[in-house]
Amino acid sequence: MRQFYGHHRSNVWSGLAAVVVAGLLISGCGGPETNAAFERARATYLAAESDPEIMEKAPVEMHEAKKTLERARKAEETAEKERLAYLAERQVQLAKASADQKTAEERMERLSRENEKVLLEARRKEAEQAKREAESKAREVEVARREAMRLKQEAEQRAREVEQARVKAEELKREADARAREAEMARRQAEQARAEARQLERELTELQAKQTERGLVLTLGDVLFDTGKAELKVGALRSLDKLVAFLKENPERDVLIEGHTDSVGNENYNLALSQRRAESVETALISRGISPRRILARGYGEGYPVASNETDAGRQQNRRVEIVILEEGVQGETMIR
Amino acid sequence: MRMTRKKRTVLGTAAGILAAVFLLSCASTGPPPVDKISNAEMVIRRARQNEADKYAPLQIKLAEEKLEKAKAAMDEEAYDKARRIAEEALADAQVAEATSKAKKQQRIADEMEESVDTLRQEIDRKQ
Numbered sequence: 001m002r003q004f005y006g007h008h009r010s011n012v013w014s015g016l017a018a019v020v021v022a023g024l025l026i027s028g029c030g031g032p033e034t035n036a037a038f039e040r041a042r043a044t045y046l047a048a049e050s051d052p053e054i055m056e057k058a059p060v061e062m063h064e065a066k067k068t069l070e071r072a073r074k075a076e077e078t079a080e081k082e083r084l085a086y087l088a089e090r091q092v093q094l095a096k097a098s099a100d101q102k103t104a105e106e107r108m109e110r111l112s113r114e115n116e117k118v119l120l121e122a123r124r125k126e127a128e129q130a131k132r133e134a135e136s137k138a139r140e141v142e143v144a145r146r147e148a149m150r151l152k153q154e155a156e157q158r159a160r161e162v163e164q165a166r167v168k169a170e171e172l173k174r175e176a177d178a179r180a181r182e183a184e185m186a187r188r189q190a191e192q193a194r195a196e197a198r199q200l201e202r203e204l205t206e207l208q209a210k211q212t213e214r215g216l217v218l219t220l221g222d223v224l225f226d227t228g229k230a231e232l233k234v235g236a237l238r239s240l241d242k243l244v245a246f247l248k249e250n251p252e253r254d255v256l257i258e259g260h261t262d263s264v265g266n267e268n269y270n271l272a273l274s275q276r277r278a279e280s281v282e283t284a285l286i287s288r289g290i291s292p293r294r295i296l297a298r299g300y301g302e303g304y305p306v307a308s309n310e311t312d313a314g315r316q317q318n319r320r321v322e323i324v325i326l327e328e329g330v331q332g333e334t335m336i337r
Numbered sequence: 338m339r340m341t342r343k344k345r346t347v348l349g350t351a352a353g354i355l356a357a358v359f360l361l362s363c364a365s366t367g368p369p370p371v372d373k374i375s376n377a378e379m380v381i382r383r384a385r386q387n388e389a390d391k392y393a394p395l396q397i398k399l400a401e402e403k404l405e406k407a408k409a410a411m412d413e414e415a416y417d418k419a420r421r422i423a424e425e426a427l428a429d430a431q432v433a434e435a436t437s438k439a440k441k442q443q444r445i446a447d448e449m450e451e452s453v454d455t456l457r458q459e460i461d462r463k464q
Contacts, residue, residue, distance in 0.1 A: 083421055090428035097435030104442035111449040118453055122460045129463070 038072050041085035041092070045069050048092045057102040061095035197249060214335055215256075215326045218243065220281070222319035230276035232284055240281070243323065244288040255290075256324040256332045257281050259299040260306075262315035267301060275299025277321055296332035304337065369411060370420035377404050377426040384434035392440040396433035400426045 045065055048054050055062060065088050072084030209218040224236035232240070247255060259274030275298070282297040307314035326335060381400050389397040403426035410419035 083425070086425060087428050090425075090432050093432045094428070094435050097432060097439045100439035101435060101442060104439055104446050107446040108442060108449060111446060111453055115449065115453050115456070118456050118460065122456065125460060125463070 035078065035081050035085070037082040038085040041069060041072065041089040044089050044092045048095060051099075053103070054095055054099040057099035058095035061091060061098050065091035065095055193249075201246075209325075212324075215253075215324045215330070218323040218325065220321040220323065222316060224321070225277055228273070230273065230280045232280055237284065240284050240288070244285060244290060246325070247285070247290050247294070250325075250328075251294075252328040254294045254296070254326045254330065254332050255285070256326060256335055257285075257295060257297040258304075258322045258324065258337070259297075260304055260318060260320050260322065261302050262318040263302045263305070263309040264315065271299055271301035273299070274301050274321075281321055281323065294332075296336065298336060300337065367416055367420065369414075369416045370407075370423050373420055373423040373427065374404070374407055374411065377407070377423050377430055380427060380430035380434055384430055384437055387434060387437035387441055389433040389437040392437040393433040396429050396436060400429035400433055403429060 045062075048062065048065075068084055068091055069088040072081050072088055075081040075084055209216050211217075220236060220239065224233050224239070225231070226233070247253065257278045259276075259278035261270040261274050263270075278297040278299050282292075282295050285295055286292050302309075302318070305314075305318040306320070307317035309315050309318060324335065326332065377400065381397065381404060384393070384397055384400070403422050407419045407423040407426055410416070410422060
């Protein structure tokens with residue numbers, strides 16, 4: 001058919017102009033005249049063209065639509081015009097859809113970036129949170145550690161205090177025990193001293209000591225001395241030992257030693273003899289540790305008899321040495337006869 | 338088919354006139370628009386893959402109907418008609434495909450936005 005057409009076109013072209021025009025008129029195809037489909041396509045196109053987003057995002061599709069619309073405008077035949085208008089309208093719709101697609105794609109990209117940003121932010125915040133929690137935990141641990149250390153120190157301090165108190169208590173107990181022992185010892189000593197004192201008193205009583213207004217008077221009989229001699233016999237010394245012990249026990253009491261004779265013989269001889277016998281007793285006391293200052297010895301001869309010189313028994317009583325143990329604080333000189 | 342030269346010229350001229358009139362008026366005819374039809378078929382298929390039935394039901398229906406008409410015209414060897422209808426089918430299919438893609442992407446974008454908003458709210462709540 002193409003061969004046929006191509007072969008004959010040049011031959012027939014020149015003579016056909018009039019026939020063509022006639023043919024067109026006969027076929028009833030329209031020229032450039034108003035057409036509803038075209039107008040609608042044009043309006044659709046113009047509306048899209050005024051949308052900068054469509055123009056920016058789908059320029060190629062819009063260009064194609066414009067070209068098709070132009071072809072529709074130029075189309076002479078109504079059916080062709082309407083067909084092209086239809087295609088143009090579809091191309092405008094395609095341009096719109098493409099623009100929508102691009103908008104959606106851009107939105108997806110933006111959201112994808114935003115999603116990443118949000119996730120990043122979330123991770124950052126989580127890390128911060130974890131860091132804060134770790135720091136908080138570390139602070140708590142540190143506080144607990146310090147508290148534990150403080151409690152430990154306190155406990156140690158308490159233990160030291162308790163130990164000190166214990167040591168102190170022991171010390172006090174030891175002191176108290178020592179005091180108690182000392183007190184007990186003192187008590188025993190006092191007891192002993194009292195016992196000893198009682199013993200001495202008893203012994204002095206045994207020595208026939210007599211309480212007088214001058215003091216306690218102890219009479220040593222003539223049996224202690226040989227006749228006419230002043231030296232004490234051994235038996236007398238034993239009696240003196242008890243006296244010495246008593247005087248040592250009572251250091252505040254001084255002693256007065258008085259020698260006496262009977263009336264037989266020369267009076268001066270008797271005086272001298274009584275004096276020597278008194279001094280003999282004094283010497284014996286001094287030699288046993290009694291201070292000489294506490295002792296005063298005197299011989300009185302026959303001047304102070306205690307019984308009658310007419311009988312042997314009376315004379316024996318008069319031959320004697322009297323030892324006066326003075327009361328405390330009394331001086332010997334004041335008591336001399 | 339042997340004729341005299343003159344006779345042939347007269348016949349040719351007459352046929353030529355008729356052909357010319359036919360060509361330049363409403364109906365003309367060319368090669369079979371196989372590529373246009375297969376092109377429309379391809380775009381319809383792609384539109385369907387993008388759920389055109391859901392997002393652009395009218396356009397896809399129009400495209401398919403036109404494709405059927407174009408094929409029918411092909412069978413009748415009315416190639417010009419077939420081409421015109423195939424072109425319209427293609428235009429409809431392209432609109433269906435683009436609309437479907439745009440709506441689908443809009444829906445995905447909406448979902449993404451919702452997801453991002455939810456995420457952001459969760460983060461803000463955690464603070």
